[in-house]
Amino acid sequence: MNAIIGIDLGTSTTEAAIYRNGEKKLILNPDGVVITPSAVGIDESGNWVIGDRARSQYLLRPENTAIEVKRKTGTSERVSLGNARYSPVELQAKLLSYVRSYASEYLGENVERAVISVPAYFNEIQRRETVLAGEQAGFTVERILNEPTAAALSYGLEHMEEESHVLVYDLGGGTFDVTLLEMFEGVLEVKASGGDNRLGGKDFDERLMDDLIRRFQDRYGRNLRKDRRAMAQLKEEAEKCKMSLSEAEAYHILVPAICVINGKPVELDETITREQFEKMTGDLMERTHEPIDRVLSDAGISDEELDLVILVGGSTRMPMVARDLQDYLGKAASVAVHPEYAVAEGAAIQAAMISGEIDPSDGLIMTDVNPYTLGVRTDDDGRGDHMSVVIPRNVTIPTTRTERYHTSGDYQTEILIEVYQGESMIATHNHLLGQFHIRDVPPKRAGEEKLDISFSYDLNGMLKVSAKLLSTGAEKGIEIDMTREHMAEPDLSKWKEAEGAKAWRTAIRTAERILTKEDEVSDDLKEDIRTALDELKTALITGDAISEEEAGEWLRELLEEARNKR
Ligand SMILES: Nc1ncnc2c1ncn2[C@@H]1O[C@H](COP(=O)(O)OP(=O)(O)OP(=O)(O)O)[C@@H](O)[C@H]1O
Ligand SMILES: [Mg+2]
CATH class of the missing domain: 1.20.1270 (Substrate Binding Domain Of Dnak; Chain:A; Domain 2)
Structure with missing residues (x-):
């Protein structure tokens, strides 16, 4: 059998699953658990360590360990491990190849195909780099799937018959994703998707760290920020404290020797209450509101029309999340899916739909949305730099849209079609996906020659753009593989x-x-x-x-x- 596994490659944690014999099955790592920390490091003998071992060594040797690499995906940042520097892709590839090896071990076969999930708000460069990391790990990446769509699939498979509007709220370690889906007779339609690439549990940890650093500075006049090991310990303690505060009202932090002052080890001894924690992170909670509003308005759904709010991501275990949603949307959030497993399970379901393990005629049909606006550059602004929208953001895919354009110069004999992706009205502020020419245009006055430009976007991330000149019938086009093209030179x-x-x-x-x-x-x-x-x-x-x-x-x-x- 040629298994395709689903992988949730998270900022903090990574999970893998497979769908077989009509069941979702989570894949256990060599430690016998589902959740693998997304940490990669090099140990004292120069060997790679991944997952839990890397996470543990982070405390002692932070300079040789990388965590939360996903946040750097799509940037030119490099991560230093010891004396060497690595790209985010290289490190994500290490993590994925660890997943590949333990999944192969667990399933007793060589696993070579995967569906990998990414935040809905990942742009094309970040998606492509994720594919690249998968390929470097020896996977054929069958599809890049949006995380909230995956979570919804995991829910949807068992609730196919219900008719409802579902809001998936995913607050993970590094990213916040929100998606609105409509379920109707086995059709799962993503209506809109949005979020914040830079909001997650990590930021809540950092608020606690800031507070602890301030307290320490006040008490001892020492800035812990300059001490990498102290910072790694603080980070660990801050996360522990945050997690405990999801259950307890207060947490006592005690680190016997956070640093050495005048030759003496100094302890960190502080108590933080849930109330204090919620106060120092209230603005982070508020930052989730605007993406929620935008998704609801893009989908044309009012708060009252919402049937269900599904919480995904470890950070939704913080009690203030459900409380905030209750206040903001007037809806109690549901615990219908496992916050840490749902995305991997959904990716596995998608994988099974690709391999044929799930028969499409069984009823589950899924559509998605394009997360960014697609269009062409025109002269509508008089400066030749207008973004003319062909497929707006959050339109259901697969979709085909056609717009009519005309020449802008007198007697021009060729037309350059440039395809852009992005939200700016100024075309060149967006990301250029591709371009082509229509030549041999009959020379006429500006506006006299007309052409139809069509965009077709399918679920595999293929964008087909074609242009047809009405007068001569001449047609040309390009295909842009939104997940793979331009790998060599991302702009x-x-x-x-x-x-x-x-x-x-x-x-x-x-x-x-x-x-x-x-x-x-x-x-x-x-x-x-x-x-x-x-x-x-x-x-x-x-x-x-x-x-x-x-x-x-x-x-x-x-x-x-x-x-x-x-
Ligand atoms: N009980 C808890 N209370 C508060 N936060 C928690 C709890 N358990 C886990 N978290 C936080 O959840 C985050 C990890 O969640 P999850 O594994 O869903 O994220 P991820 O998938 O790795 O990240 P992302 O989806 O953003 O890429 C971490 O920031 C962790 O501190
Ligand atoms: Mg996640």
Whole structure:
């Protein structure tokens, strides 16, 4: 048999599963457990260590261990292990090859095919790098599947007959994903998907770490940030504390020797209550609201029409998550799936649909959405740099859409078609996927020659773009494999630019903090801050770089003013 396994390659943890004989089956690692820490390191003898052993060595030898590599996927960042530097792809490949080896062992056959899940909000570069990591690990990557879609599949397989609108809320270690699905007579349709690539359990840990560092600095005048080993211990303790606070009201942190001051080991001895923890992370919870709103509005669904909220991801074990959703959506969240296993199980179900293990005629049909807007560059802005949308974001795929265009120059004899992906109205701020020419266009006045451009996007991530000149019937097109093409030279520059926008996040957080404080700044100033904040957020969502710059600067000035008034 030629098994295809499903892999949830998470920021913090990795799981694998297979669907066989009508059942979901989780694959155990050599330690006999399902959950493998997503950690990779090099031990003292220079051998690779992966998973639990890497996670354990992180405490003692953080400089030789990499954790949370997934967050670096799609960036040009390198991770240092000892003296060597590795790309995120290389390290993810190590992790995946570990999965491949223990899955082969567990199943008693050589496993070579996999479906790997990624956050719905991963862009093309991040998806391609995930495929590349899988290939370097010796897998044929059959499909890249969106994590929330996978979670929904895991739920949907057993609840096929129900008719409902389901919101999948996945707060994992590094990413937040939210997806709205409609289930109807065995058809599972993804209506909209959104999220935040940079929000997860890790950020909650970091808030605790910040607090502990501050406390330590106040007490001993020593900044622990400069001490890599102390930081690794703090991280470990912070995560332990966070997890305990999901059950207990308070947690006592005691590290006998966090560092050495004047030749003496100094202990870290602090108590943190759940209330304090929730206060210091309240703004992180709030950051989940905007993606939820956007997904509901993209799907055209109101809060009342929601039938079910499914919680996925280890971070949803924090009690404030369910409470926040109850407050925000007026819905109790369901515990219908296993928060840590559902994504791998769903990937396994998808794998079984590919291998034929699940017969498509059995009833389960799945559709997905394209997470980013697709379009072509036109002259509609008068500057030749307009993003003309052909397939909008969050449209159900498979889909085919056709738009009619015309020539923009007098007597032009060729037309260049450039295909872009992204949310900016300015085409070149988006990611160029491919381009081609239609030649031998009869020379006419601008606007007289017309052409139809069609985009077809299928579930395998193939985008077919074709253009047909109406007057002569001449037709040309390209196929873009959204998961594999352009592997050699990903255009990282635009992505990096978008990263620049993240700098505004700090300003946004500061602004939100100021707005919640009662009397430190005047109402007028608060109102201005609120307006600037809204404008900046809108610009960040729409990808409008010019208003982003303006609103960002304005907000910064207002924050400066607020600071001076204090
Ligand atoms: N009981 C708990 N209380 C609070 N947080 C928890 C608990 N258990 C696990 N977590 C957190 O859940 C996160 C890991 O969740 P999960 O394994 O779902 O993430 P992941 O799939 O690795 O990440 P992602 O989906 O973001 O790539 C970690 O940040 C971990 O600290
Ligand atoms: Mg996950």
